[in-house]
Amino acid sequence: MSDTQATVNAPGTGSASAAGDVVLHVGDIHTFYGAIEALKGISLDVHKGEIVTLIGANGAGKSTTLKTISGLLHPRTGDISFMGEVISGMKVHDVTAKGVIQVPEGRRIFPRMTVEENLQMGAFLRTSDPAGVTESLEQVFDLFPRLKERRWQKGGTLSGGEQQMLATGRGFMAAPTLLMLDEPSMGLAPVVVEAIFETIEKMNEQGITILLVEQNAAMALQIADRGYVLETGSVALQGTGKELLVNERVRKAYLGES
Amino acid sequence: MQAQLATIVQQLINGITLGSMYALVALGYTLVYGILLMINFAHSEMFMVGAYVGLFTLTGLTNPHLVGGLAAFFKGSGFGLVILFALVFVVAMIAVGCLGMLVERFAYRPLRNAPRLAPLISAIGVSIFLQNAVLLWVNTMALPFPQVFPVKEITIYGSAQVSTLQIFILVTVIILLTALDTFVARTRMGKAMRATSQDREAAGLMGIDINRVITFTFFIGPALGAVAGIFNGMYYGVVLWNMGFIPGIKSFTAAVLGGIGNLRGAILGGFLLGIVESLASGFLSTGYKDVVAFIVLILVLIFRPGGLLGESVVEKV
Numbered sequence: 001m002s003d004t005q006a007t008v009n010a011p012g013t014g015s016a017s018a019a020g021d022v023v024l025h026v027g028d029i030h031t032f033y034g035a036i037e038a039l040k041g042i043s044l045d046v047h048k049g050e051i052v053t054l055i056g057a058n059g060a061g062k063s064t065t066l067k068t069i070s071g072l073l074h075p076r077t078g079d080i081s082f083m084g085e086v087i088s089g090m091k092v093h094d095v096t097a098k099g100v101i102q103v104p105e106g107r108r109i110f111p112r113m114t115v116e117e118n119l120q121m122g123a124f125l126r127t128s129d130p131a132g133v134t135e136s137l138e139q140v141f142d143l144f145p146r147l148k149e150r151r152w153q154k155g156g157t158l159s160g161g162e163q164q165m166l167a168t169g170r171g172f173m174a175a176p177t178l179l180m181l182d183e184p185s186m187g188l189a190p191v192v193v194e195a196i197f198e199t200i201e202k203m204n205e206q207g208i209t210i211l212l213v214e215q216n217a218a219m220a221l222q223i224a225d226r227g228y229v230l231e232t233g234s235v236a237l238q239g240t241g242k243e244l245l246v247n248e249r250v251r252k253a254y255l256g257e258s
Numbered sequence: 259m260q261a262q263l264a265t266i267v268q269q270l271i272n273g274i275t276l277g278s279m280y281a282l283v284a285l286g287y288t289l290v291y292g293i294l295l296m297i298n299f300a301h302s303e304m305f306m307v308g309a310y311v312g313l314f315t316l317t318g319l320t321n322p323h324l325v326g327g328l329a330a331f332f333k334g335s336g337f338g339l340v341i342l343f344a345l346v347f348v349v350a351m352i353a354v355g356c357l358g359m360l361v362e363r364f365a366y367r368p369l370r371n372a373p374r375l376a377p378l379i380s381a382i383g384v385s386i387f388l389q390n391a392v393l394l395w396v397n398t399m400a401l402p403f404p405q406v407f408p409v410k411e412i413t414i415y416g417s418a419q420v421s422t423l424q425i426f427i428l429v430t431v432i433i434l435l436t437a438l439d440t441f442v443a444r445t446r447m448g449k450a451m452r453a454t455s456q457d458r459e460a461a462g463l464m465g466i467d468i469n470r471v472i473t474f475t476f477f478i479g480p481a482l483g484a485v486a487g488i489f490n491g492m493y494y495g496v497v498l499w500n501m502g503f504i505p506g507i508k509s510f511t512a513a514v515l516g517g518i519g520n521l522r523g524a525i526l527g528g529f530l531l532g533i534v535e536s537l538a539s540g541f542l543s544t545g546y547k548d549v550v551a552f553i554v555l556i557l558v559l560i561f562r563p564g565g566l567l568g569e570s571v572v573e574k575v
Contacts (some may be wrong), residue, residue: 027472072459108460110453121453125465128445174465 021048022101023178023209024069029078029088031068039075040233042229048176051210053220053241054253056230060076061212063105065230066136066180067159069211070102071095082178097125099177103184105213107167110184111156115147118155118166140169143199153238161192168196170204179203185219197223202207217254221245229254264416269540270533271414275424275493277532282486283509284524285438285518286479292455292519293475296377299382300361301483302506304354307388308484309491309501310396312350313403319345320406322394339407347430350488351481358480359473367472392499400498403491422488434482435525442521449476463523508535511555517568524565530554 024046031039038048039061046052054062067073069080071092080088087095092157110118119140123133141148145166150158155166171179181200193216201223204210208244214220221227221241229237229250237249244250250255283305290298319342322329332342365384369377411419442448453461454471462468490505491497512531516523531551538550558566 053301070463072462091467092462093465093467096463102463104460104463108457110456112456113452117449121449121461121464124450124453129522170464175302 001208004187006248017256022046023048023050023082025079025081026065026176027079029065029075029080031064031073031075033064039068041078042233042235044105044228044235044238045213046209047173048209049204049207050225051204051212051223051241052249053212053214053224053227054230055214055217055220055227055244055250057253058215059232061233062230062232064233065184066102066182066211068215069095069110070100072102090243096174099175099199100176100180101171101176101178102173102180103182105182105186107163108159108164109155109166109170111154113155114152115155115158116151118170119147119173119180122170123175126175129175133173134152135171136175140172143172143202144169146173154204161188161195164188164192164196165199168199176208178211179254182213184212185214185216193219217250219247220252260416264418265540266537267415267418269536270563271418271424272540273418273533273536275427275527275532276536277512277529278428279486279489279493279528280317280509280512280532281435281490281525281528282431283505284513284528285521286483287437287510287513288516288518288521288524289451289475289479289514292521293451293458293472294366295375296366296374297381297510298366298479299381299506300365300388301479301504302509303385303388303491304358304483304502305487305505305509306356306392306497306499306502307357308350308480308487309403309497310392310401310487311353312346312488313401313486313491313497315346315349316342316406317404320404333406337427342406347485347488350484354484354487355477355481358476362476367469378474385517389499389502396499398499400496403497405492405494405495423492427493429447430485430489434485438482439479441520447471451475508551511551514565515555515558517565520567523565523567530566 224241512527514528539547
């Protein structure tokens with residue numbers, strides 16, 4: 001059906017499936033913006049406990065893939081299932097209720113709410129677990145002490161890096177099973193990016209499965225168990241993080257080496 | 259000098275009464291705008307329908323042929339009056355709130371993703387429809403609004419007086435405004451409304467059901483408008499099919515004045531507009547009150563385009 005999809009499969013992809021149960025399965029989704037086909041048959045799997053990254057150039061369909069999973073967009077064909085349950089076609093708040101949490105591109109924090117209110121909004125659906133919410137709040141403040149300092153400040157007054165911390169923390173507050181981060185490094189200073197990536201690894205160690213969309217391919221592949229390279233709406237390449245890091249095509253196209 | 263001071267005091271009292279009604283209606287405009295970025299031009303009709311529903315509930319509940327001995331109870335004592343008015347307001351708020359939800363469901367929701375002009379035109383259509391529905395099904399003539407409790411004038415300064423009706427209106431409005439402010443700040447639905455107005459897509463990602471928030475907003479706004487409509491009927495003693503038009507425009511002005519989308523701005527704008535209008539009619543002439551009101555609006559828009567409490571900078575990433 002799609003010729004681009006069959007291009008290259010990096011050697012050794014089989015090893016990754018040993019990671020465990022499939023948390024998220026995306027099967028050949030096609031998503032359109034009006035008449036424009038943004039996703040031309042994307043398939044991917046995320047296993048329990050993994051960090052999986054989607055890398056690729058601008059417009060390759062990385063964000064569209066995340067938005068289609070989270071229900072902000074709906075695929076015209078193809079299916080998405082989470083923990084064995086079909087979630088494609090569900091509304092965004094229902095997908096969130098399943099434990100699939102998206103930290104959107106560009107932070108999208110609530111500018112006129114305080115830092116703490118923003119974090120509480122992340123836990124909007126955890127009504128039956130107030131003790132757990134308080135605990136998560138403390139955990140976020142441990143992960144990002146800066147947010148604790150700025151607890152009563154309005155979200156809109158934070159710096160870009162602090163806003164990204166807030167958006168990430170807000171996602172964590174939902175007690176996600178699968179946390180999807182869209183370009184968390186965008187526009188941030190290298191020090192901040194490193195702090196964010198460290199936190200992603202810490203959250204992963206706590207048992208949260210991560211799906212990470214990044215343009216900063218080098219950083220993403222270093223922490224990822226596996227990665228998918230997207231090109232013009234299709235999966236061009238997939239493999240473990242290490243394999244992709246040394247893959248010649250990836251090095252030339254995405255890691256800036258000649 | 260003393261006479262002039264008394265005029266100022268008198269016009270302030272009138273202005274605050276008028277302004278409290280503007281504030282209630284302005285909240286409806288600003289709530290909907292905050293969440294949908296849409297100006298609900300049919301909102302003035304919620305005010306009008308509210309006045310009619312209030313009037314009919316009131317005359318129904320005080321008619322011995324319909325409710326028997328209850329009528330005497332309602333009119334007989336202070337306690338009865340409180341219950342009577344509570345019932346009138348609750349019935350009107352629920353009825354008009356439901357009307358607002360219906361209008362959203364059938365006239366606006368199908369146009370949610372249409373160009374922004376489409377729901378605006380739809381709103382004007384709803385407005386014309388509701389006016390004509392009342393014109394055809396109810397009465398083309400103005401209906402008198404009965405005075406249920408004897409209104410007393412209390413002299414407070416010189417010749418300046420405040421009526422018990424004015425006090426009643428102001429106290430009720432302050433209770434409603436405080437309740438709304440607390441609701442939006444504290445409750446789960448209030449937080450969902452704030453989040454939705456700040457970033458609709460991100461609110462959805464928090465697990466907030468956006469459609470429920472919008473439906474609820476279209477209940478609350480018209481319900482508050484209905485209260486203002488009843489007050490307007492009581493204050494001026496009549497209800498009429500086109501009574502919503504001018505207060506609607508004024509209240510919309512008040513919302514813009516305070517910063518559309520901002521709840522406290524709508525309240526501030528409402529009171530400010532009412533006071534400015536009353537002072538103008540007291541010192542210049544009643545004919546100038548609209549002129550002065552709109553000059554204030556123009557000045558605010560020139561020097562603070564976002565309104566008095568509006569965001570001076572648009573926060574977009």
